[in-house]
Amino acid sequence: MTDLDDQLGDELGPIDYIVVEFPAGQTRLTGEAAAELAALAASNTIRVLDLMIVYKAEDGSIEVDEVEDIDDLGELAQIEATLAEVLxxxxxxxxxxxxxxxxxxxxxxxxxxWAAPFAVAVRRNGGQLIASGRIPTQALIASMTNEGE
Structure with missing residues (x-):
């Protein structure tokens, strides 16, 4: 068993990731977005496993900040203890x-x-995930808007 297995255990829910890009000059995950993420973690709807900030310079070089390297985490400070650093x-x-x-x-x-109890029950009954996907919000809105035409 790896350290990651020890940290996460056998009763995992589905794991997701997103990458949100900010244009130059708007390089912080703060304000309303940070508050919403902190609220989701505090309500145990999600468990943040990793959060990093990637900076890409004009010359193409990159720099990475892990959460613990970021000054003034504000509301996001509460998630630091749950990080498994999976990236x-x-x-x-x-x-x-x-x-x-x-x-x-x-x-x-x-x-x-929130989905862990269902995922655990499926695995205990011999089931396994064979497909997963996302429907982009914009595509769903567009299809609903076009239905009436």
């Missing part, structure tokens, strides 16, 4: 390749703790 260096290099020069991106990995 690898190659993950961050791949993310930076998709970023615009001069931008920053928040990379968030979380467990959907």
């Amino acid at each position: 690898a260096e190659q993950d961050l290099i791949d993310i930076a390749a998709a970023m615009d020069p001069g931008s920053a991106a928040a990379v968030l990995v979380w467990e959907n703790t």
Whole structure:
């Protein structure tokens, strides 16, 4: 069993990630977004497993800040204890390749703790996840808007 297994246990819910890019000059995950993320973690709806900020300079070089390296975490300070640090260096290099020069991106990995009891029950009954996906919000709104035409 790895350290990660010890940290997370066998009763995991589905794991998701997002990468949110901020243009130059808007490089902080603060304010309303930080408060919402902190509220989701505090309510045990999610467990934040990793949160990093990737900076891509104009020359293409990258710099990475882990949560514990960020000054003035504010409401996000409460999630620092739950971090399992699941992102690898190659993950961050791949993310930076998709970023615009001069931008920053928040990379968030979380467990959907609300779904853990269902996921555990499925695994105990021999089931396994064979497909997963997301429907972009914009695509759903567009399809609902076009239904009436």
